[in-house]
Amino acid sequence: MEDFDETLYVVWRANLNVLAGSSAGAARIARMMNFSPSFMKLILAGRRDFSEEFVRGVETVTGLPPRWLDERRERRDIPAETRRAMDEELPVAVFRGTAHPAPKRPVLRGPEPLLSQTEATRRIADQALQQTEAHRRDLVFRRNRDLLVTDLRRVERQISMIQLDVINARADDLRASGKLDDPVAADLSGRIEQIEKHRAMLLQHVEKLAALMAGLDDA
Structure with a gap:
């Protein structure tokens, strides 16, 4: 795993279980992240490690605010937009990274335009959204x-x-x-x-x- 606070890792796993809520919810997150449901269930059960890249990917793909998973959460804390995106399995971004805890260049691609993008690129991103x-x-x-x-x-x-x-x-x-x-x-x-x-x-x-x-x- 990357070098980060082990306590934060425990919080991430607990919050991922809160976000999934059930095995069906875990399967929905898996499909939105382009992972197999069985692999996602292993992560939630504590039988597979995962990377911070994966955690940030879950936040972006489901429409959660940045670093939402870093603090202990309950089901009632989940934003309505995220619930809707999960219910309808409509990811806010496309995750092409990995869940494995190995240093790797993030390749999370979403519709949000970067500051360095040109005006034309921003318009394309807005149209896609x-x-x-x-x-x-x-x-x-x-x-x-x-x-x-x-x-x-x-x-x-x-x-x-x-x-x-x-x-x-x-x-x-x-x-x-x-x-x-x-x-x-x-x-x-x-x-x-x-x-x-x-x-x-x-x-x-x-x-x-x-x-x-x-x-x-x-x-």
Whole structure:
């Protein structure tokens, strides 16, 4: 390992476990870092050493502030932007370094422009960042739209399953019994009629809304 405080190394490993949260979270970080999930799990379990280059790479790829992993953290300390990037597996930068604790020239490449870059290069980096954000928003839009259509189709099936024929048959039996007063019988008939009417209207609204959502353009 590089020559650094052994206590800081322990803090890094603990914070990496906090950031992952679970084996699924560890796999997401691994894919964002271009590592195998099994290798990431070995790192989190303390069975593999890692480099400071790797730690800084995790911070940049997940959108964490610089040196965020140097202090003890809890799940609630994770920034919302980092949670979103991990949930959607959209790395903020591309890590092409190594996790192995051997001195090596860092090769972390991200969309953030360096001070020495030309104005044209900075514009290209800004455009890449904007395209990444637009892609993320498109993914969120499509996911929410598809979930809403699924929910509406489920409601449509539930409404269609309402057995009004059975209700009408039971009501006819009650009216034929001669035990209902005229006002009660009239109220019974009127309310069943309203149920049938509003069921049809509700089904129509659900169908139209589902068709509207399904026809939305991704853009």
